[in-house]
Amino acid sequence: MNAIKLSWKNLVNRPLGMLLSIVLFALGVGLISLLLLLNQQLDQKFEKNLAGIDLVIGAKGSPLQLILCNMYHVDAPTGNIDIKDAKPFLRPGHPLIEVAIPLSLGDNYRNFRIVGTEPDFVDLYDAKIETGALFDSHFQVTIGANVAATLGLKIGDTFFSAHGFDHNEDFEHETEQPFEVVGILAPSGAVVDQLILTTPPTIWMVHEHESPEADSGDHQHDDEHVHDHDSRAHTHPAYDQPLLSYPDKQITSILIEFSARNFRTLNMQRNINENTSLQAATPVIEINRLFSLMGVGLETLKVLAWVIVIVSGLSIFISLFNSLKERKYELALMRVMGASRLKLFGFIILEGLLIAVIGYILGILLSHVSISLLSGYMQEAYKYSISGNVFLPEEAYLFLGCLVVGLVSAVIPAWQAFKTDISETLTMG
Amino acid sequence: MLRTENLHYSYPKGSALSFADINCAQGEHWLLLGASGSGKTTLLHLLAGLRKPGSGSIHIHNLDITQLTGAALDHFRGQHIGIIFQQSHFVQALSVRENLILAQRFAGLVKDEKKILARLHRLGIADKADKKPFQLSVGEQQRASICRALINGPDVILADEPTSALDDGNCTAVINLLKEQATQDGATLLIVTHDGRLKTNFDHQIKLNKLPI
Structure with missing residues (x-):
């Protein structure tokens, strides 16, 4: 029974509580990744098609x-x-x-x-x-x-x-x-x-x-x-x-x-x-003009996507915090069985990170699958082919960002678990 | 095996308790009787290292556990002290078997599923190994928590009101089970209770009186 398995079991034991967090997280990540992919691939296509024409x-x-x-x-x-x-x-x-x-x-x-x-x-x-x-x-x-x-x-x-x-x-x-x-x-x-x-x-x-x-x-x-x-x-x-x-x-x-x-x-x-x-x-001037027009919309969407991720962080925080109320005896029991405070802290952090990782994976899947679906339409409408098989370095940074969101939203609940007074909790029971 | 000296405890609110010295030899079964509010549970938590005494010492296995702190104390508790509570607590997300594995792992021991199955068998709930705790009846839950407390072969078994919620028949069954398991393991058993029904079952008894300072 390793720590990840324990945290995973705790998550799937109350799937509804975590569903909202994961769905929100996946939506935010999916949107960001989608924008990154579209932006990069269109940029690349436009760049390539400039073809040195002055x-x-x-x-x-x-x-x-x-x-x-x-x-x-x-x-x-x-x-x-x-x-x-x-x-x-x-x-x-x-x-x-x-x-x-x-x-x-x-x-x-x-x-x-x-x-x-x-x-x-x-x-x-x-x-x-x-x-x-x-x-x-x-x-x-x-x-x-x-x-x-x-x-x-x-x-x-x-x-x-x-x-x-x-x-x-x-x-x-x-x-x-x-x-x-x-x-x-x-x-x-x-x-x-x-x-x-x-x-x-x-x-x-x-x-x-x-x-x-x-x-x-x-x-x-x-x-x-x-x-x-x-x-x-x-x-x-x-x-x-x-x-x-x-x-x-x-x-x-x-x-x-x-x-x-x-x-x-x-x-x-x-x-x-x-x-x-x-x-x-002049192609470069006209294309830059076009991109600066589209850029405002893209930036707004990107900000919106990050807001969704932050809100999902808040939702992770709330659901972890609530679950701790139900699980306070469990946490005390773990201490009785020999787990240290630091271990409990780690378990809760791990739960936050797990949600973030699952959300990230779902989000990335979402964006790449939609790009693949979209590419048929793009091909027909704009004669441009885009690919869902491209993975960008930015998506790795996005992963780090997600880990940070998961970590931050789990810190307060984890601290709560860390300072649980076993004796008092058990006496209340 | 389990010995206290001049144990004092002060509640954060100000009231204080002093406890008479306890001295239980290895393998003995003790009953600690006391009315509600006499500080029974507090004493049990002190003995289990769940609370810090104001002064005095608690020796388990010739080690003064009041000198242990933090993770070392948690670790010692996991390996040497088995605790049974009035209500059965489990990690609800895990099966009975996984709860027992967790008890082994948290105590820093290697996972030993054979031992777990053997112990569940001894307690007559081997068929419940893969059930979630909430799927068990109250009696089965009690057995499972006894199993959890005993899985690492502790030197000391502490039980807090293990029979208060049980009828006479179950009461006797649980006490006999506890004594039998403790005897088989050679562990010292200390039951803290206000349940008068148990008086006749124990040779060694301590009556807890509130000792005002």
């Missing part, structure tokens, strides 16, 4: 939206820009720009966004080809690891895209030529895992097929109609020239890495925003 140029609108759409692929585009306007930034030899990558958005395949871009795009995220190759010509696609895993796509598979960012059968493009998977990327942990990459002209061509139909307002999808489209398709240019050869076509944005950040790059950003029809936004 500036995003796109259509005018909300700068945050521009960043969220073109870098994190969670929001709708602010609009499109003409290639002739984007030309100065896409043309090689710009003195301030090291890398400039065009993006063309607007389509999806089963909720995964199709991005018309250049093969260099994957280098932003240090993504490597796992099987196959990078897309080389139109209608070839290279897909992210998550796309491949979720949709079960393999090299050589073909599919038709749909308009917009949410899967909807009615918006499926009716083109002659399907997309063909030529490569699959290795998992990178970045947003590129969730994307389908192809050339910008592919996006144009898909839409050119559809535009006459949209213009005519005729939504009948009979064979003749489709055939009609097909015959038109052949009249379109093959887009075999570099992007800049098509000044009247449109893209959604340009991702830019500067060769160096200095006042000239700042001036360039201001110049774009003030003197052109384009908008330039």
Whole structure:
């Protein structure tokens, strides 16, 4: 019969008294751990997806939206820009720009966004080809690891895209030529895992097929109609020239890495925003703005969670204190049997600590299980995968914090047990 | 074996008691009779080291226990003194067997389940070993607490009014049981009571009178 077993038996002997303490403790710990996990994983994802991009140029609108759409692929585009306007930034030899990558958005395949871009795009995220190759010509696609895993796509598979960012059968493009998977990327942990990459002209061509139909307002999808489209398709240019050869076509944005950040790059950003029809936004600034907005809520929740833990400490104190009233003869008896004052003190402290440890374990389980459940939803809604299998060093500190709460709430009852007068207690009986 | 000299005790409230010297040889069975308020329980608690006397000495096993303090006294009590109370007290969360293991462990002895079962068997409650104390009848509880007091083979067994709540039949049974167990263990037995029924059962008797200072 060791001390822990004795304390454990004493706890389970009055389960109702301890239930509230343990449930409160688990809730508090669970909430704190949940916030830590979410915060850390989102932070990490956002950090990773910054990918060294210094500036995003796109259509005018909300700068945050521009960043969220073109870098994190969670929001709708602010609009499109003409290639002739984007030309100065896409043309090689710009003195301030090291890398400039065009993006063309607007389509999806089963909720995964199709991005018309250049093969260099994957280098932003240090993504490597796992099987196959990078897309080389139109209608070839290279897909992210998550796309491949979720949709079960393999090299050589073909599919038709749909308009917009949410899967909807009615918006499926009716083109002659399907997309063909030529490569699959290795998992990178970045947003590129969730994307389908192809050339910008592919996006144009898909839409050119559809535009006459949209213009005519005729939504009948009979064979003749489709055939009609097909015959038109052949009249379109093959887009075999570099992007800049098509000044009247449109893209959604340009991702830019500067060769160096200095006042000239700042001036360039201001110049774009003030003197052109384009908008330039700095990812770090916008994301920090977003985090500082969310941060207030997170901090408030964290304080609330600690309040719950403290209240559960109070509840441990009260239930231990009450149980001592019932157990005073037992405590006197233990002394009669040869236990010292210090031992009794230790037993009560141990009970407080046990509640804290059980509460902690339940709380951690709670948070990790909810994260795992949540990750499916997150994946669907935000294209971000989070994992419940991650354990943080902060959770170890949280454990120490819990032990302190358990200890402090047990000290007064334990002191009470320590100074029990055996003779008086037994005489009262 | 159990010997007191010039034992005085002062209550915190101010009143004081003096006790006549006691001298019980090993293996003897003593009855200590006294009316309510004569300080019987106080004397028993003094002998058990649960209270500190104002002056005087208590020798058990040739050791003056008034010189022991703190954990050493608790330890000595656990090993050498078995105490039976008017009401049976147990650690309610534990089974009878676990209560007895606890008594062994607290006395600093190794757990000996064979000994526990043998003792429970001698007291006729071996089948209750894994029951919780509250599941036992009052008589069984009394036996279990006797078992607890005797489990470590104490030199001295102190019993405080062990029969006051019992009818005549049970009274005789419990006293016989106590005497029989003490004899088997060779322990000194001292029963403190105001129960006149016991007078005929004991050769050695002390009558406790309130001795005002």
